[in-house]
Amino acid sequence: MKKLLMLLAALLLALTPVLAEETAQDVVVPVRILPQSEDLLYMADAIEKAEGALAVLPADILTRAELVRMSDESCQWIVTIFDLTNFADGWCVAVDAKTGEVMTTDTTNIGYFNTILERWELARGVEALWPLEDKLLFDTLYTMQPTYGLPMDGDMPQGEALVKAMAAVGVTSAGEYEIGYGYIMGMGDGQTNGVWEVWFMQENEMIYKVNLDAVTGEIYLIEPDAEGNG
DSSP, rough: OHHHHHHHHHHHHHHHHHHHHHHHHHHOEEEEEEOOTTTOOHHHHHHHHHHSOOOOOOOEEEEEEEEETTTOOOOEEEEEEEEETTOOOEEEEEEETOOOOOEEEESSSSSOOOOHHHHHHHHOOOGGGHHHHHHHHHHHOOSOOOBBBOOOOOOHHHHHHHHHHHHHHSOGGGGGGGGEEEEOOSSSSOSSOEEEEEEEEEETEEEEEEEEEEETOOOOEEESOOTTTO
């Protein structure tokens, strides 16, 4: 019996990576925003479908919708609805752009769609290490007011931002870390240069994060700070 149990345990351990890989492969997430085409559901119809999926529609809402190509090559409308009376409750409804079928509905009472982030991280890995384009897409689709963007003319390149961030936290070798980047857009008219985020990661855990001016290199934020606050 003991040998049989050991055999079963070994078999389960051998199967675990395969099962995890299949689960990740099965997750369907957006890959890019599409232009409207005549053969796909129009935005107004998608929003009507999404609002109809809610048990109660708040009186004062902000609604955003984007037509996207998914990782399985299907097309969906991603409709986000935020309750402006409390700025926290939100709903995200995915609508099939060909049939009008409601595919998924995610909710949040903290102003952030954690269930969607979990799906994206299962498919693409930890958020801090996503390419800039993926962070921009996620932000565009699921936040009330997007903040992530792409570098502008006049911004320092990623490599220079990394060197300045390393100096700020006393890191002498970037090879000890997985490095992730984010770009926070400038305020105002969108024409103002923004802020580089540089993440120093080990085993999917943040060791340091540094925010610095994308032009001057001025350090705005270090996490954890000198008191160890992350």
